[in-house]
Amino acid sequence: MATPPLLGTLESALYADDLDAAIGFWQDVMGLDCFQHNEGRHAFFRVSNAPRPQVLLVFRAAVTQQPPAADARLPVPxxxxxxxGHxxxxxAPDRLDEWRGHLEKAGVTIEADFLWPNGARSIYFRDPAGNSIELADPSIWAG
Known part of the structure; x- marks a missing residue:
């Protein structure tokens, strides 16, 4: 039986207790548009629209770990x-120095900045919830 094709990653999720801090970081420092916010539950950020939508979902785990109500309109498990998380x-590799300077100016501590064995570069730091965030040259996965 053949596996059906995938289009790619549509959404990724991180978890944070303080959604206001998450919104401040992802919107003000990282430049992502917070297009949906449900107070105390989640904040959703647009990463890209092309070639298809990509979003970052930031949830409060204490809320989303609860089962949906029996009559929920959207019964998300x-x-x-x-x-x-990560x-x-x-x-783009030629923009990583610009990003490093931007993060440092915003008071973000850089945990690591190195080259992978294939020469691609990654920069690691933390969001306010303690998640490990990486900015990377996409060629780290070139095969």
Missing amino acids: PHGATGP FCLAV
Whole structure:
């Protein structure tokens, strides 16, 4: 039986207890548009529209780990995580120095900045919830 094709990643999720801090970071520091916010539950950010939508979902796990009500209009199954997650955004290699300077100017501590064995570069830092965030030259996965 053949596996049906996939189009790619549509959404990724991180978890944060303080959604206001998450909105401030992802919108003001990272430049993502917060297009949906449900107070105390989630904030959704647009990463890209092309070639298809890509979004970052930031949830409060304490809320989303609860099962939906029996009469829920959107019965999304419970989900959530504890501890730091990881999220990586692709950045053109010639813009990584610009990003590093931008992050440092915003008071973000850089945890690591290195070249992978194939020569591609990654920069690691933390969001306010403690998630490990990476900006990377997409060629880290060139095969």
